[in-house]
Amino acid sequence: MKRIILLSIISFIIFSSCSSSGYYQRELSPENTGIDFSNGKWLLGNIDVDYEIKDKLTEMIVKDFSKHLNGRFANALNDKSLLIARQTPVNPSKSLIEELKKGTNYDYFINVKCTNEKSNDLHSLKGEYVDRFTVDNYYYGSKVNNAIVQLEIYDLNRGLIIYSQKVRGSLGSGLTTSKAEKKLFIGCYKKIMKHINKAS
Numbered sequence: 001m002k003r004i005i006l007l008s009i010i011s012f013i014i015f016s017s018c019s020s021s022g023y024y025q026r027e028l029s030p031e032n033t034g035i036d037f038s039n040g041k042w043l044l045g046n047i048d049v050d051y052e053i054k055d056k057l058t059e060m061i062v063k064d065f066s067k068h069l070n071g072r073f074a075n076a077l078n079d080k081s082l083l084i085a086r087q088t089p090v091n092p093s094k095s096l097i098e099e100l101k102k103g104t105n106y107d108y109f110i111n112v113k114c115t116n117e118k119s120n121d122l123h124s125l126k127g128e129y130v131d132r133f134t135v136d137n138y139y140y141g142s143k144v145n146n147a148i149v150q151l152e153i154y155d156l157n158r159g160l161i162i163y164s165q166k167v168r169g170s171l172g173s174g175l176t177t178s179k180a181e182k183k184l185f186i187g188c189y190k191k192i193m194k195h196i197n198k199a200s
Contacts, residue, residue: 022147022184024191027166034199035153035163037068040107044075045088049114053182057189061112064193068200074106090150094159101156108162109154114185117146145171145181149188167191 042065047058058075066073076082083103088096088111100109146168153163167188171180
């Protein structure tokens with residue numbers, strides 16, 4: 001009996017470790033050759049992420065970029081005079097980047113977007129007949145939880161995307177907790193920041 005209990009505890013610890021650490025994949029992008037932090041004023045836009053993790057992630061990003069920018073860095077949430085939309089889409093057009101310049105008067109803009117997806121999302125079957133088994137599997141079956149963090153930097157003076165990096169993290173199949181998913185987003189961001197620190 002004691003052996004069964006011990007094996008159950010060990011199995012739970014192993015499962016928890018795998019779920020919380022996750023697996024990460026960095027997508028290649030032509031705009032990921034490093035960043036020149038030596039000049040200009042930099043602005044962090046409003047991070048597009050769930051409120052449960054927003055404060056923690058914002059704090060980390062502010063701390064990390066402040067190390068590179070020596071007082072030339074600001075958070076858009078702390079400046080009410082900015083004339084920009086609350087959220088900026090990733091991969092914006094040149095005209096949209098130019099609008100950011102007019103509305104902020106900064107030289108560089110950091111845009112961060114976080115999304116969470118399930119591998120068997122029914123949205124992928126939109127417009128098709130969905131049988132009962134597929135629906136039941138979606139609601140009751142095991143799902144692969146993917147967290148995606150995308151960080152882009154725009155040169156507002158030239159209207160260009162100068163850095164773009166996306167990292168996908170997976171918790172694998174099975175039940176997951178909100179705490180594990182939060183760690184996954186943090187892990188994705190850390191992978192991006194590690195690349196920035198190494199390449200810049």
